[in-house]
Amino acid sequence: MTEHVSDVMPRACLEAIHDPDYVEEVIACTYAAAKKRRIGFAINESIPRRSQLSPGGTWLAAKLAFWHGYTANSAGGSHLRWRIRGADTAFLTIWRSRRTG
Numbered sequence: 720m721t722e723h724v725s726d727v728m729p730r731a732c733l734e735a736i737h738d739p740d741y742v743e744e745v746i747a748c749t750y751a752a753a754k755k756r757r758i759g760f761a762i763n764e765s766i767p768r769r770s771q772l773s774p775g776g777t778w779l780a781a782k783l784a785f786w787h788g789y790t791a792n793s794a795g796g797s798h799l800r801w802r803i804r805g806a807d808t809a810f811l812t813i814w815r816s817r818r819t820g
Contacts, residue, residue: 720761723779723783724801725772725775725776725778725779726775726779727768727775728771728774728775729771729774730742732744732774732778733771733774736774744764745767745770746767746770747767747769748762748763748764748767776792777792779792780792780802785820795819
């Protein structure tokens, strides 16, 4: 098994998918109390980096799947369904490429 380490996802990419105000809340770690409860885990200084590394890992896994046929990203994420808030956590993302050689 080969392990790869992703880069953080650039802020511009995050803002292309999520509301820019939400991205700012995550990076500045200034969530409103209601959002903290909805996410369901502690919000602390590690969250901004994790929130940028996790989608970076997903993007890296997708690119690797294209070339190798399949990959898995064990970082998962808490940003799967909503543009303006985090919720619904996944801990493993598996990518399989349908590309034929």
